[in-house]
Amino acid sequence: MKYNFNAIEKKWQKIWSERQTFKAENNSEKSKYYVLDMFPYPSGAGLHVGHPLGYIASDIYARYKRHKGFNVLHPMGYDSFGLPAEQYAIQTGQHPALTTEANIKTYRRQLDQIGFSFDWSREVRTSNPEYYKWTQWIFIQLFESWYNYESNKAEHVDTLVKVFEADGNQNINAACDDDTEVFSADQWKAYSKVEKQHILLKYRLTYLAETEVNWCPALGTVLANDEIVNGVSERGGHPVIRKKMTQWSMRISAYAERLLQGLDTIDWTDALKDIQRNWIGKSVGASVTFNVTASEAKQSHQIEVFTTRPDTIFGTSFMTLAPEHELVSQITTEAQKAEVEAYIEATAKRSERDRMADVKTISGVFTGAYAEHPFTKEPIPIWIGDYVLASYGTGAVMAVPCGDQRDYDFAKHFDIPIPNIFEGVDISEEAFADKDKTIIANSDFINGMNYKKATKRVIYELEQIGQGKGKTNYRLRDAVFSRQRYWGEPFPAYYVDGMPQMIATEHLPLTLPEVEKYLPTEEGEPPLGRATHWAWDTDQCAVVSNQLIDHETVYPLELNTMPGWAGSSWYFFRYMEDAKRNEVFASEAALNYWDSVDLYIGGSEHATGHLLYSRFWVKFLYDRGYVSVNEPFKKLINQGMILGTSAFVYRYNWSLGIDGAISKPPIFISKTFLDKIKSKDYALSDNCEAIDSIIGELSSKHQAVFMEAQIRSFPFTAIHADVSFINAANELDIRKFRDWREEFAEAYFIDSEGKLINEDNGVFHVERDVEKMSKSKFNVVNPDEICEQYGADSLRLYEMFLGPLEQYKPWNTAGITGVHGFLKKLWKLFHQGENNTFYVDASPLGKSEGAESFKTLHKTIKKVEEDIENFSFNTSVSTFMIAVNELTAQKCASKAILEPLLILVSPYAPHIAEELWEQLGHMESIATAPFPKFEEKHLVESSKNYPISFNGKMRFTLELPLDMSKEDIEKTVLAYEKTQEQLQGRTPKKVIVVPGKIVNIVG
């Protein structure tokens, strides 16, 4: 019988599906274990071999846990709202729901063929109304909550209103907008309904506010900070500008401290925790209030700054405000007005990207105003400068040039004094910022103190004069939550007198209406502004034409939709529910039973997005009593990326020429030859036959272009060639390449010798380089083909065999023959003799052979179990290979050995394991067969092949009994002839004997 992997894999995938082998039970005697993958966005490109890496790892762990007797929840679903489907819809008119549905079908087929043990009965899709009903519901709960720093948790706004009624907001310690005014209980009671709502909005955990947002004109939407990478949008790489807009935001900043503290309670890698810690960016210091003195303004002003170095306050020689700071216009003197306004305008024009790219240029303007130093009462000039960010702290700094390099550079540039307040430090060249070595001088009451003492004292003194206090600042900003897009969750909100109101929860879900086009309206409203009919109508009210009609009164609806991370922030709870109840997002029993995710595997690119937002929502749901866990993911592993090996060809860059209008045949040049001519030991004009002949063939106009450009430089640029045109020797299939794109049909190819070649004569070598696997780089490898050619088990094994799970590693399909060969050898262990008939002996083996085989088995059990527990899957694949090689050499055919071996292999290569398991006579799936127990007795050795080293260098080995005493080992080794040979008559100074390990002779 042959190892027919295609048939075997199909057979078992069908059986698993029919028998629901991997369905998790919500009521079970067994202990629970929850293994989760980050659910995919179903893109049109389908899966490439990089995608399943994490899924394979989690699947191995899930299967292992089943063998270990756990009731395992291992679900899968789709993050099915998102930009690409909508961009596609804009281009083609195809409804995103249809494209998404089609993409999901492809994903499902591709996932199924790899043989994952998912419980598909629990599948979720974030774009399904019965799912996003609960996303909307959570949004409403957030809207109806505020954060109480006193109890340190979120509470219903009713409790806030009670406080306002009793005491106003003067003594409350709550998370709120910076510009919240102070009022008394009487004032509160006097406010109108709308005014009250306006104030409450400043406290809600999701709120509407005019803020500076990242606007992406190309996508026509705002983006959150984590959706911007290097100043451009994460999706599509479009430029992003700052813009003031009224948007929904999430008050995640209220949770900054708890998100930070919570990291200590979870088992994530330090690398990932550090990314989140940096993103939260806690800094401890003080807020200090400076009074503006010499201003021409009639009313008096105060400038609040945040500093982490209150101890350096006596070194303040100027202040700097962000150009956008609200006080700038009020304090600027007449004389400076023109200059200041010009500067503000110039700064506003610069894009975020320019400002980022250009850190070195120092710019700023003096406002003409002065502030008074809180202690010395000296006047301090107030400047504006774009090195101060409006969005961090208070948008203003007290500049201490001797202690901060940026202030130092600014002071030097504008000739502002740099007073030295450090003892024994030279600041003539640069600022001194080392806290630990700081001794304060020239600073009145803190002279001679260190950083810690001085800081404490300054804060105390500031409090005494009412001009400051200790303060902690976080870099974490509130997250913008609205998107001006179609394909997302509609907000369950409408407006009354301009104030947002939530739709009653019994009317949820508010389903996404149909629109004609997926573009903004002519009035600039989001696409939902085009909707004429919304799906639900009830007795009390109806939604028609962008409006909610309630008892004859008409109210406008919210037309933005939620961002991609809304649905992914809580999906792990929905999986817990086996019955998909409509009345709860997950039943209490399910939530209590499954608790939280025990193992979460996914990419580290979600560190500051999904992984932070999920933690935030879970903490919120916990505060409000909807879930009983504080953190969603107990243990998290980031799988590394599988990289593709791209192929590059170098194309002559015609666009550098003078004429772009005429079509010109592309010229491709071998990298070797290009390097040759670049290195100048090859004079192009003299020797290059190929280029001469190309020029000969070109029209005179083209000739001129080519020659002209040559003179300037060698304008060849690397472009990607599809890796399917490249053979193992890195040679390009020229014919396929020409057929690939119309513009390449007439292309010229110059080989490494500088000769002109075509598909019939000569070879053209491509350059190869490893980069991210992506369709746009033409380096993707499709798992379908791998499964077809080698089988899913080979794919699974090979992905694991490539290297440590968390590491980035290049894909090379050629290597898969190694693991495929292993599976064939495993098959052969069961099918022996001339006809490869199934042959496993149930009777005991001969004595010596049996002992050897038991040793092989048990050393494999030990290693594989340790490996899985440590997520070191690559080393267990090696271990399997060693085991099968050994058992083959031992001619092992014993059921007592081979049966447990199958269970070990089963998590990795489940199809072949099931098939052989069945052939051994089992009627039940191998999936829940108990994991073999390791028994030390099989590994007990009586002797050890000792490495004998001289001065630390191993020279030979010597077999000695393990129970031999130290002294006897020394004696035996010294008496050994090879030892004497090595010593050549010298007497060893010292002999180190480590029993069971090594002997080292020092001489």
Add this chain to the structure above:
RNA sequence: GCUGAAGUGGUGGAAUUGGUAGACACGUUGGACUUAAAAUCCAAUGGCCAUUAUGGCCGUGCGGGUUCAAGUCCCGCCUUCAGUACCA
């Protein structure tokens, strides 16, 4: 700049608490089988030197150190990758 991770053969990568560096594969070379190819099997494979064989020297990014013994520990660098970017 700051934070984190990592540097081992031609390649992917192994190596318990410091104890035989290069497991297991890929690739390459040679051989067997075959009309041939594929498949399969066998052998060799870190570098250098020497050889009939035995053998010797050098080797885990670089420079130091600790130790009987260092890929592993300590100090100082270099390089690559990732995150962050005027965070006061």
